[in-house]
Amino acid sequence: MDKTLVLGIGNSVLCDDGVGIRVAAEVGKRISDPAITIAEACQGGLFLLEAFLGYDHVVLIDAIQTKGGTPGQVYDLQPENFISALHLSSPHQVDFSTALELGKTLGLPMPSSIDIVAVEAGDVTTFREKFTPEVENAIPVAVEMVMRKCPAHTNYIRED
Amino acid sequence: MTKIMINPITRLEGHGKIAIFLDDDGEVSNAYLQIPELRGFEKFCEGRPAEDMPQIMQRICGVCPEAHHLAATKALDNLFKVEPTSTAKKLRELLYSAFFVTDHATHFYILAGPDFIMGPESPPAERNILGVIGKVGVEIGKKVIQTRQQNHWVIQTIGGRGIHPVFGLPGGVSKMLSEENRVKTEEIALQGVEFARFSLKIFEDLVLKNKEYLDMVLSDTYTHRTYYMGLVDENNKVNFYDGKVRVVDPNGKEFTKYSPSEYLDNLSERVEPWTYLKFPYLKKVGWNGFIDGETSGIYRATPLSRLNAADGMATPLAQEEYEKMYATLGGKPVHHTLATHWARLIELLFAAERMLELSRDPEITGPDIRNIPTETPVEGVGIVEAPRGTLTHHYITDEKGLIKKCNLIVGTTNNYAAMSLTIKKAAQGIIHKGTEITEGLLNRIELAWRAYDPCMGCATHTLPGELPIEISVYDADGTLIDSVKRF
Numbered sequence: 001m002d003k004t005l006v007l008g009i010g011n012s013v014l015c016d017d018g019v020g021i022r023v024a025a026e027v028g029k030r031i032s033d034p035a036i037t038i039a040e041a042c043q044g045g046l047f048l049l050e051a052f053l054g055y056d057h058v059v060l061i062d063a064i065q066t067k068g069g070t071p072g073q074v075y076d077l078q079p080e081n082f083i084s085a086l087h088l089s090s091p092h093q094v095d096f097s098t099a100l101e102l103g104k105t106l107g108l109p110m111p112s113s114i115d116i117v118a119v120e121a122g123d124v125t126t127f128r129e130k131f132t133p134e135v136e137n138a139i140p141v142a143v144e145m146v147m148r149k150c151p152a153h154t155n156y157i158r159e160d
Numbered sequence: 161m162t163k164i165m166i167n168p169i170t171r172l173e174g175h176g177k178i179a180i181f182l183d184d185d186g187e188v189s190n191a192y193l194q195i196p197e198l199r200g201f202e203k204f205c206e207g208r209p210a211e212d213m214p215q216i217m218q219r220i221c222g223v224c225p226e227a228h229h230l231a232a233t234k235a236l237d238n239l240f241k242v243e244p245t246s247t248a249k250k251l252r253e254l255l256y257s258a259f260f261v262t263d264h265a266t267h268f269y270i271l272a273g274p275d276f277i278m279g280p281e282s283p284p285a286e287r288n289i290l291g292v293i294g295k296v297g298v299e300i301g302k303k304v305i306q307t308r309q310q311n312h313w314v315i316q317t318i319g320g321r322g323i324h325p326v327f328g329l330p331g332g333v334s335k336m337l338s339e340e341n342r343v344k345t346e347e348i349a350l351q352g353v354e355f356a357r358f359s360l361k362i363f364e365d366l367v368l369k370n371k372e373y374l375d376m377v378l379s380d381t382y383t384h385r386t387y388y389m390g391l392v393d394e395n396n397k398v399n400f401y402d403g404k405v406r407v408v409d410p411n412g413k414e415f416t417k418y419s420p421s422e423y424l425d426n427l428s429e430r431v432e433p434w435t436y437l438k439f440p441y442l443k444k445v446g447w448n449g450f451i452d453g454e455t456s457g458i459y460r461a462t463p464l465s466r467l468n469a470a471d472g473m474a475t476p477l478a479q480e481e482y483e484k485m486y487a488t489l490g491g492k493p494v495h496h497t498l499a500t501h502w503a504r505l506i507e508l509l510f511a512a513e514r515m516l517e518l519s520r521d522p523e524i525t526g527p528d529i530r531n532i533p534t535e536t537p538v539e540g541v542g543i544v545e546a547p548r549g550t551l552t553h554h555y556i557t558d559e560k561g562l563i564k565k566c567n568l569i570v571g572t573t574n575n576y577a578a579m580s581l582t583i584k585k586a587a588q589g590i591i592h593k594g595t596e597i598t599e600g601l602l603n604r605i606e607l608a609w610r611a612y613d614p615c616m617g618c619a620t621h622t623l624p625g626e627l628p629i630e631i632s633v634y635d636a637d638g639t640l641i642d643s644v645k646r647f
Contacts, residue, residue, distance in 0.1 A: 013204065013219045042225065042323050046266065050309055101290055106301045127204040 002056040004036045004150055005111075009062045011042060015128050016071070016121035016135045020061040023117070023142045030143070036150060049099040049108070058111045059149045061142065063135075064118035071122030072134030074141045079114050115149045117142055178583055178605070178631040181638075186593030189636075191584035193609070194435050195576065202566050210239055210537055210561045214328040217553065220568075225324050226259040226315065227546035227571070230401065231553040233328030238421065239540025239555055240330040240533035247526040248332035251318055253401040254345070254518040255325065256544070258314035260400055260511035261307065261352050263547040264463075264504050267613050268359060269304045272501045275607045276367050280376075281600025296362070307355050310348040314515075317341050332530025339525055346519040352512030353477065360481060360505050367501070368488070377498040378489075381589030382608050384452040384581055385410040385495050387442055387459035389574065390466030391545045392417075397474040398466050398510060400545040406469045407442065410454050412493040416444065420543040423552055427569065428457075430577070439577040440569055450581055458581065461549030461574035462612055464503035468493035473506065475513035481506045497582055500611040537561045546571035548613050572614045582608045591633070597642040602631045 008024025011017040021040045028038035041051055052058050064075065079100055103110045119142050122132035130136075183189040201220055208216065214232040218225035230252055237244055244252070274287040277295055286294075293301040312322055319325025320335060327333045337345070367373045376382065392406045393399040406417045407426070418426050429438035430447045441447045441457035448456050459465075473479040485502055486492050494503075518524055541554045548571030556565040586608040590601055632643040 011219055013216065040323070042219070046270070046305070046308065047323075050305065050312070053309075098288060098290065102293070102301065105290060105293060106298055106305065108302075108305065127200045 001035050003054065004057045004059070005052065005055040006031075006036060006038045006059045006146060006150070007041055007048075007051060007061065008039070009041045009044065009048070009060065012040075013127055013129055015123040015126045016119075016131050017063050017124040019063045019119045019121065019131060019135050019139065019142070022131070023061045023119070023139055023146060026139065026143045027146050030147065031150065044096055045099050046102075048096060049103050052103070052111050052114070053109055055111045056113075057149075058114045059146050060114065060116045061146060062116065062118050063121040063124060065121055065124065069120040070134075071120050071132060072138040073120040074138050074145060075116075075118040075120070076145060077116040077118055079116070081116075117145050117149070178609070180583075180587045180591065180605075180631070180633045182591070182633065182635050182641075184636045186595075186635075188584070188588040188591050191580070191587045192434060193576070193580045193583050195437050195572070195614075202568070205563050205566045208563050210236060210540075210555055210557050210563055211330070213553070213555060213563070213566075215324070215326065217568075218324050220570075224259075224263065224546050224548070224571070226256060226319070227544055227551050228553070229319075229325050229328050230256055231542045231544045231546075231551045233330070234402075234420075234542030234544065235540040235553040235555050236328075236330035236542070237540070238542055239537045239557065239561075241535040241537075242331035242531050242533040244332045245528045245531055247336075247523045248529045248531075249402070250518050250521055250524050251333050251337060251529065252328065254337075254515060254524065255315055255318040255327070256401050257511045257515040257518065258311040258318075258345075258348075260547060261356075261508060261515065262311040262315075264508040264511065265304060265307050265355070265359065267547070268363075268501065268505060268508070269300075271610055271613065272504075275603070275610070276373060276501075280604050280607055281598070284599060284603075287603070300362075303355060303358075307352065310351065314345050314348055317345070329530060330533045334530075336527060336529055337525050342519055342525050346516065349512055349515035349519050353509065353516060356505065356509035356512045357477070359508060363502060363505055377496055379589070381586055382497045382582070382611075383495050384460075384497065384578065384585065385454075386452050386456070386578055386581075387415060387445070388465035388468035388493055389459050389461040389550055390469035391543065391550065392470050393474060395474070396471040398470045398472075398507070399474065400507075400511070402544075405543060405550060407459060408469050408493060410452070410493070410495070412468065415442070420541040420552065423541060423543070423554070423569075437573060437576055439580075440574055441577065450577065450584070452581055458577040459574070460578045461571065462500050462503070463507045463547075464494060464497075464500040465549070466545060467503045467506065473510050475510050475517065477513055478506055478510035481509060497608055497611050500613075504613070548572050549574040572612070575612050575614070579609055579612050579614065582612075597633055602633075602642075606631060 006024055006027055008020035010020040012021050024038055024040055119138050122134055177194040180191045181189050214229045217232040218228040220228055270289050273292045278287045278291045316322040319327045327335055387407055387409055389407045391399050391403045393403045404417050404419055407415045409415045416426055426443055427440050428443045429440050431438055442459055445457035473482045536559055537557045539556045543552050551571050552569040554567040555563055557563055586605045590604050633641050635641050
């Protein structure tokens, strides 16, 4: 049985930074399947590498800020989207790429597929437990996108 | 199909900035370090129940939640005037020791290792963990990952969660340790001791036996005479979890030793117009500008500072390494910033040995894990040593235990003034008239700062050790002549 990890990453008290955790939690309300693990993380890099080990498929959900991005925009990404930045010392995505490269180099049991659902954040510097309206409105879109990443398990969606 | 290429900027609004200014002769006249600060956390906590602080406070930081969780828990002990049970104290310290093993091991191999193993001026594309593994072997990389995984298991088992532990309560902890998990923890601790000794051997072989690196460690460019701070036990030995804060002067003589509740009698904070972050300094010495020496209240709180501030290590193997370091570097205190890497590995060994001691303690699986608080809360201070320096949490509540005021001095903040000194002196020692400014040269300045294991922006998801920093060099007219960005 393939194992899937749905991992929300972020800081739940830092405004939009925590959107990944919220989306993962919402997905968790809709899926009940022993083959799918819903989890959260507050760090990138090696922590993600370790979290991925032993899973066949990973859906990572995170906030992102891009140049010229519109808050609330939801992106459907693959690790390759970040490869160009490999080896630079970005605090976020590049560490992710380097961590994946490290996992392969060490021959660790890495997932065969990794999807990334990213939500463009508006505010990631204010300590508050609410999202900006744009990001709050984007949550259902991100949840649906994550659900589609687990097609074999849609039968388990609970009717709310 | 169109391939989307994302051009990410740092997820935080700010990033660290090092600005180096040259004079008319092309020599370094000044250097500034600006650290972004996420403000408003204290305000965020006001009005919330004090009991929530161990859960909320650890979300300040994506790198060391365990440190904030325990500093907050200890502040609650003090706030509710309740002494934790002996077993509870030991369980807290056991979890915390496992955290130090993961954190210090990660720093050495991910952050410090690339500079020393690949060389400080090697191409950035090679100066990273992948380059290190390419050079020292895949097995060491696997060992690093295994050590982290095993100790994260200990943290999860004792703390109740892998990230953001939930076990700290005023007067104790929420969960006992089973005999089965004690046995597994003991085995992990044994492996941790061997891993720490192995890491010290690597340091000896690759750094101490390399004359170029040793000269760099001992050079005046990377040296400052400052005061040193660290938590010590009743025998003045290094302790990460509990004790009094001891400060020694630049000659190694005890300057002050205080209980957590006395921290405001000993520390003040300096405000400078060019940065949001404040500069803590020793109140009884005073602020005399960005200078080192006995007349300057600037102090350091790092692994090396903890060793300088203590009379030794509380475990036998770490004590041997402690003695060896001071014998090699000319006695106490050691003022060479880059020796912090050596001190960090000695602390790694101490943490693993302490884990082993605690996992074998007959009380560690005991059922007496909490004393129930009965007093009305007013004010509490809790201090632990975070990997990056002394961490202080201070809460004032109303009679219902709702937070009226909270104040934090986090690990990296202690060292802000010293890091500024270090960067300026490194720049002055490296950049001279006619010097071609290269990436490798700027890395030699940056590596001095990295020795502090700085943790900027306490809420980033940054892989420990890889920090968003920009170094810019300006000429006497204020024109930007070179810069390096790492984000």
